[in-house]
Amino acid sequence: xxxxxxxxxxxxxxxxxxxxxxxxxxxxxxxxxxxxxxxxxxxxxxxxxxxxxxxxxxxxxxxxxxxxxxxxxxxxxxxxxxxxxxxxxxxxxxxxxxxxxxxxxxxxxxxxxxxxxxxxxxxxxxxxxxxxxxxxxxxxxxxxxxxxxxxxxxxxxxxxxxxxxxxxxxxxxxxxxxxxxxxxxxxxxxxxxxxxxxxxxxxxxxxxxxxxxxxxxxxxxxxxxxxxxxxxxxxxxxxxxxxxxxxxxxxxxxxxxxxxxxxxxxxxxxxxxxxxxxxxxxxxxxxxxxxxxxxxxxxxxxxxxxxxxxxxxxxxxxxxxxxxxxxxxxxxxxxxxxxxxxxxxxxxxxxxxxxxxxxxxxxxxxxxxxxxxxxxxxxxxxxxxxxxxxxxxxxxxxxxxxxxxxxxxxxxxxxxxxxxxxxxxxxxxxxxxxxxxx
Ligand SMILES: *[C@@H]1O[C@H](CO)[C@@H](O)[C@H](O)[C@H]1NC(C)=O
Ligand SMILES: *[C@@H]1O[C@H](CO)[C@@H](O)[C@H](O)[C@H]1NC(C)=O
Numbered sequence: 001x002x003x004x005x006x007x008x009x010x011x012x013x014x015x016x017x018x019x020x021x022x023x024x025x026x027x028x029x030x031x032x033x034x035x036x037x038x039x040x041x042x043x044x045x046x047x048x049x050x051x052x053x054x055x056x057x058x059x060x061x062x063x064x065x066x067x068x069x070x071x072x073x074x075x076x077x078x079x080x081x082x083x084x085x086x087x088x089x090x091x092x093x094x095x096x097x098x099x100x101x102x103x104x105x106x107x108x109x110x111x112x113x114x115x116x117x118x119x120x121x122x123x124x125x126x127x128x129x130x131x132x133x134x135x136x137x138x139x140x141x142x143x144x145x146x147x148x149x150x151x152x153x154x155x156x157x158x159x160x161x162x163x164x165x166x167x168x169x170x171x172x173x174x175x176x177x178x179x180x181x182x183x184x185x186x187x188x189x190x191x192x193x194x195x196x197x198x199x200x201x202x203x204x205x206x207x208x209x210x211x212x213x214x215x216x217x218x219x220x221x222x223x224x225x226x227x228x229x230x231x232x233x234x235x236x237x238x239x240x241x242x243x244x245x246x247x248x249x250x251x252x253x254x255x256x257x258x259x260x261x262x263x264x265x266x267x268x269x270x271x272x273x274x275x276x277x278x279x280x281x282x283x284x285x286x287x288x289x290x291x292x293x294x295x296x297x298x299x300x301x302x303x304x305x306x307x308x309x310x311x312x313x314x315x316x317x318x319x320x321x322x323x324x325x326x327x328x329x330x331x332x333x334x335x336x337x338x339x340x341x342x343x344x345x346x347x348x349x350x351x352x353x354x355x356x357x358x359x360x361x362x363x364x365x366x367x368x369x370x371x372x373x374x375x376x377x378x379x380x381x382x383x384x385x386x387x388x389x390x391x392x393x394x395x396x397x398x399x400x401x402x403x404x405x406x407x408x409x410x411x412x413x414x415x416x417x418x419x420x421x422x423x424x425x426x427x428x429x430x431x432x433x434x435x436x437x438x
Pocket of ligand 1: 039040044281
C-alpha cells in the first residue's frame with residue numbers, strides 16, 4: 001500500500017566488532033569480544049581477529065553502500081580502538097583517523113553517517129576494573145562520548161549512545177552467553193542508564209547549538225502476545241516480559257526517570273522468594289531521576305521477532321521467527337507508552353533476520369520475504385496508525401561476527417566469503433540487494 005513519506009530515512013547497519021578485524025593493529029586495545037573469542041567460546045572457535053577486514057576496507061565498504069543506494073550508514077565506533085585502555089590518556093590517533101576516513105568517505109558519496117558510541121564491545125581494560133558493574137564507568141563513558149562528539153560531531157548528526165543495551169545487561173552479565181559473563185545485570189542497567197543520560201547532557205549542553213544533531217538510544221525488544229489472551233495470568237506474564245525487556249530502559253528515559261512499578265514489585269517478590277541478596281534494585285535519587293528523564297531525541301528500536309508468553313512458559317525458542325504484524329503492535333505500544341510522553345520520533349535502528357549457511361546451498365528467499373513484510377508493516381504504522389516513524393535501518397550491510405554464533409549466522413545484504421583471506425564479497429553482489437532496492 002502506497003509509499004513512505006519522501007523524507008523517510010533508509011539506513012543499513014554494522015557494528016565495530018562484527019566487521020572491523022585488525023584487532024591488535026596500531027596498538028588497538030583488546031575488547032571483551034576479542035578475549036571471549038580467544039578463549040574458544042565461540043562457534044568453531046571463530047574469532048574477531050579479521051572479521052570482514054573493514055579496518056582496511058573503508059573504500060570497499062562505501063562502494064557496497066553506494067551500490068545499495070543507501071542514504072545513511074549506521075555503524076559503531078570501538079571504544080577500545082580509540083582509547084585502548086578505555087581512558088582518554090591512551091588516545092590512539094591512527095584509530096581516530098580510521099573513523100575520520102569512514103565518515104569523510106561516506107559524506108563524499110552523500111551518505112549520512114549514524115554513529116553508535118557503544119555496541120557491546122567494551123575495552124577489556126575497563127572490564128578488568130569491573131566493567132559496567134563498577135559505577136566509575138559512568139565517568140569513563142562521559143569522557144569517551146565527549147571525545148567523539150567533539151572530534152566527529154561536525155560531520156555526524158545522528159548519535160546512538162547504546163545499541164541493544166538489554167543484551168549487555170542480560171546476556172553479558174546475566175546468562176553469561178556473552179562476555180564478560182558478569183553477575184549483576186541490575187547494576188549494569190543502572191550504570192548504563194546513567195551513562196546514557198550523561199552523554200546526552202554533554203551533547204545537549206556543549207554541542208547541540210554548534211552541530212545541531214540528535215542523540216538517542218537504540219533499545220531492543222521483542223513483541224509478545226499472551227498464549228491464552230483470556231487468561232489473566234498470561235496477559236500479566238506478557239506485560240511483565242515487555243517491562244523487563246523494554247520498560248527497564250525505556251521507562252526511566254521516556255516516562256519519569258524511574259523504573260516501572262511492575263519491575264520494582266517483581267524484583268521485590270523474587271527477593272522474598274529467594275530470601276537472599278539476589279536482587280537489589282538500586283534507587284534513583286530525585287536528582288538522578290531528573291537527570292535521566294527525557295534524555296533522548298528519538299526512540300531507536302531494534303526489533304527482530306515476536307513471542308508467545310504464558311504464566312508457566314517464560315520464553316520459547318531464541319530463534320528469530322518472521323512475525324511481521326508484531327512490529328506494528330510493538331510500534332503502537334511504544335507510541336502509547338513512551339513517545340506520547342517524551343515526544344520524539346521513532347527510528348527503527350535495526351531489523352533483519354539471519355540465514356544459516358550450511359556451506360552448500362545458500363537461499364535468501366525467507367529473508368527477502370521477512371524484510372518485505374516488516375517494511376510493509378512499518379509503512380502501515382506510518383499511514384494507518386499515524387505514528388511518527390522517521391527511519392528504517394536494515395541489519396546488516398554485510399555478514400559478520402554474530403557473537404557466540406560466530407560467522408554461522410548471516411545477516412548481510414552482502415554475502416561475505418569468510419574463506420577468502422581478502423574477504424571481498426563474491427562478485428560484489430547478492431540476491432537480497434536486487435530485491436530490496438527494486
Ligand atoms: C576449540 O578449542 C578447544 C580448545 O580450547 C578444542 O578442544 C576444540 O577441539 C576446538 N574446536 C574446534 C572446532 O576447533
Ligand atoms: C572501579 O573502578 C575504579 C576506577 O577505574 C578502580 O579504581 C576500582 O578499583 C574499581 N573497582 C573495582 C571493584 O574493580
